[in-house]
Amino acid sequence: MKILFVHQNFPGQFVHLAPALAVDAGNEVVALTMQKGAPPLWNGIKVHSYQVARGTAAETHPWLADCEPKVIRAEAAMRAALQLREQGFSPDVIIAHPGWGESLFLKKVWPRAKLGIYAEFFYHAHGADVGFDPEFSSGSIEQACKIQLKNINNLLHIEIADAAISPTHWQASTFPAAFREHISVIHDGINTDLVAPNPAVALTLGGGLTLTRDDEVITFVNRNLEPYRGYHIFMRALPQILAQRPHAQVLLVGGDDVSYGAKSASGQSWKEIFLKEVSPLLPEEARKRIHFLGNIPYQHFIPLLQLSRVHVYLTYPFVLSWSLLEAMSAGCAIVASDTQPLREAIRHNETGRLVDFFDVAALAQEVCDLLEQPEERLRLGENARRFACEFYDLQKVCLPAQLEWVNTLAEDTKVNIQNEISAQPLVNTIVIELK
Numbered sequence: 001m002k003i004l005f006v007h008q009n010f011p012g013q014f015v016h017l018a019p020a021l022a023v024d025a026g027n028e029v030v031a032l033t034m035q036k037g038a039p040p041l042w043n044g045i046k047v048h049s050y051q052v053a054r055g056t057a058a059e060t061h062p063w064l065a066d067c068e069p070k071v072i073r074a075e076a077a078m079r080a081a082l083q084l085r086e087q088g089f090s091p092d093v094i095i096a097h098p099g100w101g102e103s104l105f106l107k108k109v110w111p112r113a114k115l116g117i118y119a120e121f122f123y124h125a126h127g128a129d130v131g132f133d134p135e136f137s138s139g140s141i142e143q144a145c146k147i148q149l150k151n152i153n154n155l156l157h158i159e160i161a162d163a164a165i166s167p168t169h170w171q172a173s174t175f176p177a178a179f180r181e182h183i184s185v186i187h188d189g190i191n192t193d194l195v196a197p198n199p200a201v202a203l204t205l206g207g208g209l210t211l212t213r214d215d216e217v218i219t220f221v222n223r224n225l226e227p228y229r230g231y232h233i234f235m236r237a238l239p240q241i242l243a244q245r246p247h248a249q250v251l252l253v254g255g256d257d258v259s260y261g262a263k264s265a266s267g268q269s270w271k272e273i274f275l276k277e278v279s280p281l282l283p284e285e286a287r288k289r290i291h292f293l294g295n296i297p298y299q300h301f302i303p304l305l306q307l308s309r310v311h312v313y314l315t316y317p318f319v320l321s322w323s324l325l326e327a328m329s330a331g332c333a334i335v336a337s338d339t340q341p342l343r344e345a346i347r348h349n350e351t352g353r354l355v356d357f358f359d360v361a362a363l364a365q366e367v368c369d370l371l372e373q374p375e376e377r378l379r380l381g382e383n384a385r386r387f388a389c390e391f392y393d394l395q396k397v398c399l400p401a402q403l404e405w406v407n408t409l410a411e412d413t414k415v416n417i418q419n420e421i422s423a424q425p426l427v428n429t430i431v432i433e434l435k
Contacts (some may be wrong), residue, residue: 001021001024001026001027001028001093001296001410002028002030002089002090002091002092002093003021003027003028003029003092003093003094003095003183003408003410004030004031004032004081004091004093004094004095004113005029005032005045005096006031006032006033006095006103007031007032007102008033008034008097008100008102009033010032010035010038010047011042012097013097013118013167013188014095014333016188016189016394016398017095017399017402017403017406018031018043019044019045020402021403021406022043022044022045022405027232028089029044029046030045030046030047030048030084030091031045031046031047031048031061032048032050032077032080032084032102033047033048033049034049034051034073034076034102035049036049036051037049043084045222047394049082050076050077050080050133051076052072052073052075053076054072055072056068056069057211063146063149064149066146066149066150066153067149067150069100070101071101071104071302072101072103073100073102074101074102074104075105077102077104077106078104078105078106078108078109078186081105081106081109085109089176089192091110091113092113093115093116093331093406094106094110094113094114094115094116095116095117096115096116097115097118097120097238098154098161099118099153103115103157104156104157104160107160114162114163114409114410114412115161116161116162116164116405117157117161117163117164117165118165118166119164119171119172119175120166120167120319121174121318121319122154122174122175123147123150123151123154123174124174125143125144126139127315127317128174128316129228129317130143130147130261131143131320132317133227133316133357133377135227136227136261140175147418150304154175157170158175158176158179160184162185162412163405163409164179164184165183165185165186166321167186167222168185168187168316168319168344169185169344170319170340170341170343170344171319171320174187184401184405186398186401186402186405187391187392187398188322189392189393189394189395189398189402190322190326190388190393190398191395192327192329192388192393194302194387195302195329195330196330196331196385197306197331197381197385198303198306198330199213201213201303203300203303203304203307205251205291206290206293208343209249209291211249212307213306213307215247215307216247216249216252216371217248217249217308217309218241218251218308218309218310218311218367218371219251219252219253219304219305219307219327219332220234220251220252220253220254220311221252221253221301221304221305221311221313221321221323222253222259222321222323223254223255223259223295223321223326224227224254224255224257224259224262224270225252225254225269225270226259226261226270227261228259228316229254229314229315229316229321230313230314230315230337230357231254231271231274231314231414232274232277233311233337233357233358234312235277235278235361236274236277237361237364238282239278239281239282239358240361240364240368241367241368242278242282242290243362244284244368245371248371250289250290250291251291251293251304251307251308252290252292253293253294253295253296253301253304254271254294254295255294255295256270256271256272256294257269258270260318266338271292301326305327305330305332306330308327308330308332308333309333309371310332310333310334310367310370310371310377311327311332311333312334312336312363313327313334313336313337313342314336314337314339314357314363315337315339316339317339317341318341319341320341320342320344320345324336324342324345324346325345325388325392328345328352328388329384329385329388329389330385330435332381332384333351333352333370333381334346334351334352334353334380335344335353335355335366335367336352336354337354337355338354338357340395345387345388347387349380350380350383351383351384351387352380352384353380
């Protein structure tokens, strides 16, 4: 089987699936990526890098600011695909993350290939992330128009995709009903053997402070510290938490940029804005117990979760972070926002505690209550790990299901080609005997 992966920053969500397919000697696995400096061979996968030929035009209508870059990337990927075709490569299956547009024209290059897409999120003007937090989103008509246009790429991919994979039922549910039957809900997978409880864990911070399981550690993790992931709510809860828990140490992981929402109007990072907001409410000794760690290497991220007595995870109704499931796998006692993505994994009082996203006081009190209850923390943490192992384990659950999904796509390709051959008119040979 010949398989092409397409991801702007390969391997991305295909970090486990692509190498697992490449292990099979009967497969030829190739990847297209815009990642500069990507090695030409990675885990048995031939990686081809390409770049766009131009940027967006200054005169583009601002409502199309999301659409034009996707078309530019799609054209660049199509031209890279044409080069692959000229070299003799013709995939049976194309597996793509369509979020940046790259896979939009690939079936023009290889019409017979089956296209499987990663269905991460379909945007809505109401009922999901947009307008959820009135502090930052008005839900205006203009915003609704922009969302409608933002879905152009999604809708065009729905039209050409043969199947899709989505990591959670909530994310799959955001897509139009007619397309949902083509979506298989299979998570990317968590290495539950690697991310597991470790009572002997110790972590030394940059300032020389060494923390162990004997310390009262609260963790908050995201790619970037921004409102979409409830950073502002968590920061507003800290004065109450640190006042009630004089020995608590708070570890925040995340960058100063934005991953999903907009940047602040002032140009300041959201991290600085909300740190300044709550600082007057924090005594100096409390401020010293808040540690911003930035983005940390994965080998340090796992010990951080293993240290955590209470892990806080908040999010708008949007995509679910891997870090939440990794925290469950590590056996953390979790306090999370009662928003749609969380209800799939966090069952209140079973695998964690759920609080209203906007209720700062309730969040603070829930954290403090759990810090006071070691037996309850242990119960919730054990339940969370059990749940993660049962439903999100990489090797036993998710990867086998992903491989089956790809094989099904490939089988469909073989059936379609065979049907095309069968439908060809028979050529009768007439032999005329000359006498």
